[in-house]
Amino acid sequence: MKKTQLLLTALLLIGACAHAQEKEEGMRYLLEDGIQITGFGGPTVSFGQVENEFAVFSGGGGAMLINHQFYIGGFGEGLATRHKRNNVSVDGDELKEVHTNFGYGGLWTGYIHQPNNLLHLRTSVKIAAGALTLADSFETMYDELYHDVVFVAIPSAGVEINILPWFRVSLDAGYRHVGGLEKTVDDNTGLRIFNSNDYTGLHTQISLLFGAF
Numbered sequence: 001m002k003k004t005q006l007l008l009t010a011l012l013l014i015g016a017c018a019h020a021q022e023k024e025e026g027m028r029y030l031l032e033d034g035i036q037i038t039g040f041g042g043p044t045v046s047f048g049q050v051e052n053e054f055a056v057f058s059g060g061g062g063a064m065l066i067n068h069q070f071y072i073g074g075f076g077e078g079l080a081t082r083h084k085r086n087n088v089s090v091d092g093d094e095l096k097e098v099h100t101n102f103g104y105g106g107l108w109t110g111y112i113h114q115p116n117n118l119l120h121l122r123t124s125v126k127i128a129a130g131a132l133t134l135a136d137s138f139e140t141m142y143d144e145l146y147h148d149v150v151f152v153a154i155p156s157a158g159v160e161i162n163i164l165p166w167f168r169v170s171l172d173a174g175y176r177h178v179g180g181l182e183k184t185v186d187d188n189t190g191l192r193i194f195n196s197n198d199y200t201g202l203h204t205q206i207s208l209l210f211g212a213f
Helices: 002-023
Strands: 037-050 053-066 070-079 088-090 093-095 098-113 119-135 144-164 167-179 201-212
Touching: 037 070, 053 098, 053 201, 070 119, 098 144, 119 167, 144 201
Parallel strands: none
Antiparallel strands: 037 053, 037 201, 053 070, 070 098, 088 093, 098 119, 119 144, 144 167, 167 201
């Protein structure tokens, strides 16, 4: 009999607590309305430094957008401006003029703050693998003379403006870190062909984004 009374008392207490929680106002949860998944993508133009010269990169990316704020996807971009190198040795022969090619791609993730506002903030992190090459021609990489694999990380923050329900424009500024350049050396001098400092620095980007936001 006592066990039955204790069980009924416990059930009443549980019911009272549940009822009190239902009445509590202001309680919010990350996934209280379920997960809404949309997506976006589009072309990008980036600006930075390559070998102490102003450089332009062209590319694009796309991502899955979760609850209109968090996104994760992929991107890629490559050097669009010409950058010449002089006095580089290959197999003991000194070349007067070769071109630098630089491209990379990988993971793109970030967060959009208050996306319903006409103008709002966003942050992102890009982590990628890529390659730096020296080639006889700017238009092709088949005639490459030197090649080095690189690691690229670009944290950034910026502003985004809602143009149309399916179109946004963003302007981001960040820092591009390029690492892993340790293997390739000049045949004559023994000096490195590529140095991280020549490709690491400030990075700005303009993006035209299309999709379901």
